[in-house]
Each structure stands twice: as structure tokens, then as C-alpha cells.
Amino acid sequence: MHVQIALKKADKVERLTTKEAVPLKDGLLSFELKPYELKTFRAANDAEIAKDAQKVLAKQGLTFKLGVKVTGARAAKDGAVVEIEGQEPVQCDRVLVAVGRKPHTEGLGLDKVGITLDAKGRIPVDAHFRTAAAGVFAIGDVIPGPMLAHKAEEEGVACVEQIVTGYGHVNYDAIPNVVYTHPEVAGVGKTEEELVAAGIPYRKGAFPFLANGRAKALGQTDGKVKILAHKETDRILGVHILGPRAGDLIAEAVTAMEFGASAEDLARTCHAHPTLAEVVKEAALAVDGRALHI
């Protein structure tokens, strides 16, 4: 997540300046003009989309310096200097730090009420957000799961519903993840790597924004929608998007997954023309090799 926050910051600054933004593995951003070696990059959970995102952002002028150890940063006369182990210091205009986050659970006296934190400092809860202390519930960043605002919000609602009505549920398989770069990156559900590792048979459909009229009209044709569906049941298992308004487009995929939709369901849903959402439909059609406009 911190790399994604770093990217978000990098993207904003890059668009405000003429220099290049460099999100480092340690989450540190700097600006400089040298070309760098690119290694692994995780803008998206899905490796293929992450690779595409890296290419697109690099094409725009962002430079990535991965796999390096930043040992310090200091203000200089005209900007700042970032020290990197084994390498020349980086001279830059500004340094933005996104070194990751951890649950804020220290100093709350949790041990006094019998709550023992897990190895990552999080509060263990059961499926109903109950902690080890009777009457004490926990949600959001302090419990396991992605540290995202909308995840915390769903948990807050479900937790109170559970307390008041006895029913409350969060579907952790359908929590979207968005990186607000330009273009945006968004995903929900399983990645291709996860499906391969779990031995789940799947079919994949992808469709590029380049073949979409609205994307062309917007002048934002980088990226694609990729849909992963179960090979036998066609149930949608994951959707990954790099492209304009990906963070908005993913909502359709999340809804489809909440309803247990198949790729065929999405493919047969009428999508208004000309919209970016047509790329989602085409990717769903592509799962069965039936994309229309390519």
C-alpha cells in the first residue's frame, strides 16, 4: 500500500513540476533526471497490470528506482539530497516520504482489558468484529485486511449492524483497490498469480482502451480491462483495470462479483455508447473470445 500512496503522491507532483518522480522501494520519492534500472513494481496487485502501469508511467516521464536502500535525506541550498546506499546521492527539488503504515494500537491500554495484539500489532477479531474483551469491538486499520478507507467504512457499518440486529457482513473478496495515478489502476478479487498458485482453472479476457471511442475522444487510450473468470462456471473471480477512470469503472465489477455474476452476465449487459464502461463489457466478451470491436 505504501508504494501505492507513494505513486499517488508522485503522480500529483509529477504533474505539477517538469521533473521526474521517483517512488523508491522504501516508499521514498525524489526527483531527478537520470535513467534507472527497473525491477519489480507493484502499482497493481495483478502483475500484468502492474507491468503495464509501469510502462505507461515511464512513458510519461516518471522514473522508477527500485531495490535500493535509502539511508537519509537532507535539505540542501537548492532543494534536497537523498542518500542511497552504494550509490551517488540524488539531488532533487523535494522529497516526499511514504514509508508505510502500521496499526495505531500502542498506548491504548489494550493489554489491561485482555487484548493481545498479533505479530503485526493488529487487534485480533472474530467474524463479528468482537475482540477478546467482552463488549469491545474493532474495525478498520487496526484489524487484519487491507488498510483502506472503504474497507474500514464497510466494517464499521457491519459491526454496528451486528451489534444492533445480530446480522452484519463484509465480503472481503469484493473490496476494490484503486491507485489514483493518471491513468488510474484498480482491481478487485483474485489476481492471475493467485489463481495460478491456488490451481483454480480460469479464462482471461482483456480489452484495450485504445479500441474504445470514448477513451479516444478523451485522448486517454493507455491501458486495458482484464477479467478473470472460472473456466467451468464462468463466475468472475477478478477484474483488473489500468486506464481512464479505472477507479470508477471497477464499481461495476465489484457489483457483479457481489451478485456472483458470470463473465457472460457482464458481456450480455447493455452498456451505453460511447462510454469507457464498454471496455468492461468487451473484456467480458473476450473471456469467451467474442470481443466485438477489435
Ligand SMILES: Cc1cc2nc3c(=O)[nH]c(=O)nc-3n(C[C@H](O)[C@H](O)[C@H](O)COP(=O)(O)OP(=O)(O)OC[C@H]3O[C@@H](n4cnc5c(N)ncnc54)[C@H](O)[C@@H]3O)c2cc1C
Ligand atoms: C497518505 C494516505 C493516503 C491514503 N489514501 C487512501 C486512499 O486513497 N483510499 C483509501 O481507501 N484509503 C487511503 N488511505 C487509508 C485510509 O486513510 C485508512 O485506511 C482509513 O482512514 C482507516 O480508517 P480507520 O477508521 O481504521 O482509522 P482512522 O481513519 O485513522 O481513524 C482513527 C481515528 O481514531 C483516532 N484516535 C486514535 N487514537 C485515539 C485515542 N487514543 N483516543 C481517541 N481517538 C483516537 C484518530 O485520531 C482517528 O481520528 C490513505 C492513508 C494515508 C496515510
